[in-house]
Amino acid sequence: MNDTLDWLDGHALALDEGDVAAGQALLGRLGRSGLLRVGVPAAQGGTGGSLGDAVDAIAQVARHSLTAAFVCWGQRAFIEYLLQSPNAALRERALPGLLGGEEAGATGLSNAMKFLSGLEQLGVRAFGAGPWTLQGRVPWASNLGTRFCVALAVARDDGAPPFVVAVPADRAGVARSADLDLIALRGSQTAALTLADVPIDDADVIHPVAREFLPRARPAFLGLQCGLSIGLAEAALGAAREHLGPARAVLGTPLTDAEAALAAHRAELLQGLAEGRFLADAPALFRLRIALAQDVQQALQLELLASGGRAYHRDQPLGFARRWREAAFIPIVTPSLSQLQGELAKLAA
Template sequence: MNTIIRTQDDALAWAAAHAASLNEGSTHADDAISVLGAAGFFRIGVPVELGGTGGSTWDAAEAIARVAEHSLTAAFVFWGQRCFIGYLLESDNEALRERSLPALLAGELAGATGLSNAMKFLSGIESLSIAATPEADGWRLDGKLPWVTNLRRSGYVVAAAVEPTDGQPPAVVAFFADTPGITRTDDLQLLALRGSNTAAILIDGVASGAGELIHADARRFLPRVRPAFLSLQCGMSIGLARACIGAAKASGSAVRAGLQSRIDALEAGLAHAIEELKEGLASGSFAEQAAPLFKVRIRLAGIVRQAMDLELDATGGRAYLVETTGEFARRWLEAAFVPVVTPSLTQLHGELVRQAALRAA
């Protein structure tokens, strides 16, 4: 990467210029974290005394939204990086935090949230995929993480939940790319977002001890980090919806086609969802009741879908011509990812149904 990044605007310009490349292949995959880190994006919402610039989880989600307006792939790796940083902020393992946080904030080390499986485990959707066999000074880990993002080949650290074989509570641990027994597969052949360094991880006899422990009880830890996990993810939808609405507004045919009322209604709906997200984070209510956050995430995904349709209607046939499609085709493929990123909309709807049944019982 030859571009000099000094400001957040520089990083956003880089993301816009390389959005197609990041979406279609891996040419610039390893650069995104470096660019965002150099611009200080990963320091947003991190306490100043720990190397951050202060602020809240919402500030970090808004930063992800700003990036997503230009490239959902860059925003996706931003989400993974910022989630891992959040895990360290919530961990009691000061040694692990001191070891990893400076490089993560600077974008010199990639952080991956391998907790998608764990979030589904928390909702009773699936079992944990990594077994932890007790040994003299820790555990031996065996299993697989089938889908992990931000596995930059030059170096990464992953968070994962493990299931002890002796009946102890599930725990959350970290392991690094150079840990013996860790194998990163080739990149998954995704429909889009191919520059996100997304692959599977095979775990074979990995030694894990107190130095790698993020939290000893996953059932206590995961509800604490879930609000940030999902809220930061919502930033991706917010940014993509803004980009589509902006493109529709910029189209000369939008007003002629009578689309202004749809634009106004969609902008109002997006603003309302954002306010709900901000309020839930500020009050801490999402940690007490996850259902309202699930509903915001579902609503935002619907807004993205409506915004894509709006952009298509405003652009008309030009959106379907290769020479004039501009960024529409990329955003269309990016938008297809929003409903399926873990937890998927299907999983969220299922969990809401399950919770409603429990309340009724």
């Protein structure tokens, strides 16, 4: 584990800037560290523990590199889909490679989560009555390594309810674009996918009814995602505390308050996941995701103020500029803060 965290410290900037070798090595590193097995039952190849333990594992990675944590989140969310799938054969076939980091799992369900909230139509459609062929486009998917499998919610041309499928990269008709030209997290192997007459059958089905599966998967999808905010905020607050000197003692109280708020939000998240509360109370999880994103912004502001002008120098090894870019991703990762706020406003009305 420590070797992996040390490697992340040494490659955080390279991962953020899109170094190809670092990006290709990342998932294998995470797999060998055991991080992807946290919160997975031992009977399924994991090391046991809870979903909250997996959130903390992602937060631990995010303290060193948000790119790595984002990849870890995508992989771990895909693993969670299989753990919740009734398709035991798919789970038994795919889990070993995913847990070891030899195979990449791309969530691909950003469009689906927006569909669940009535914000978008599904971008991929299935033709036929089983087996099927898929047509459509996924404009953004991450963790698309050489060997990947992407989870998609798919509309059905026969009028049956949408379903959720797993599509491997080597299936005929799957085309991956070049990596998207992002301003940060460029080592996350994020690209667009086009599907042209891609054949699938029952063996590829994660769940036959998307509207049943997605609400059950959402607490894990969003809860694990909150680990990104927790870890990044912890890193920024730790740096602020480290650079806090007598000349900036005035920041002591705001820093303590920010640390307490972050700890409280983390505790509320882990308790809600442990109790299963977010299955019935999705708005509570939405509000926590928003609060944690605000914690990140406050933490980065405090790090900047505590570091002073040094934070603005490119030749200073503070990591602030990278964290500042990383923090810009937190409000827009699906579901974005504006989407969550809109959903809360709709529920309140």
